[in-house]
Amino acid sequence: MRCPRCQSERIQRDYDDSIIFLRAVGMHKLLCNNCGLVFKGFDPQGKLHRAPAAAKDSKQTVQVRNRRRGPRFNAHLPTAISLIEGGAQTGKVGYSQPSRGHCEAISEFGMLLSLVGTRFGEAELSSPGRLLFVRIDLPDATIEGVVSIVTHERTGEGQKRKWRLGVKIHQMAGADTETLSGYIAKRGEDT
Secondary structure (H helix, E strand, O other): OOOOOOOOOOEEEOOOOOOHHHHHOOEEEEEEOOOOOEEEEEOOOOOOOOOOHHHHHHHOOOOOOOOOOOOOEEEEEEEEEEEEEEEOOOOEEEEOOOEEEEEEEEOOOEEEEEEOOOOOOHHHHOOOOOEEEEEEEOOOOEEEEEEEEEEEEEEOOHHHOEEEEEEEEEEEOHHHHHHHHHHHHHHHHHO
């Protein structure tokens, strides 16, 4: 049995029973553990039970397909990160002085950046959707692009505190996109 919305096989009986007449003929309310959809399904032999997803999966390993749009690779690439000041809608923007950091993971759709961030205030880096300009030094080329913050985390203690920013690519020139795709393809072949 599969979920009608996401086609997942991680199905259990819902915590709310259907009416007794429907249960007598084998119709039950079912719950998808992947997307949370509640739907009615036919289970006359009572194979589906109520159980948390972790308890259900502890006896048997159920493989869930990787939901990433593209492969992600660990890296340690020097990166310059600048804040974008002004409104992107007006076409007039300015850039702050760049802060040095590293790209720790990279894909065609986003990256994980780390930086000490002494140039930038906490409010500037902890705003999801905040636009940043990045320049990443790949082994054979340099790419530039505009990214937006998706996640942020402050790690470490004292002077070793640093920011870890999960960002998605907002805008990148065609040549830089091709260079990044070539780098990702090469990394995929190497693994």
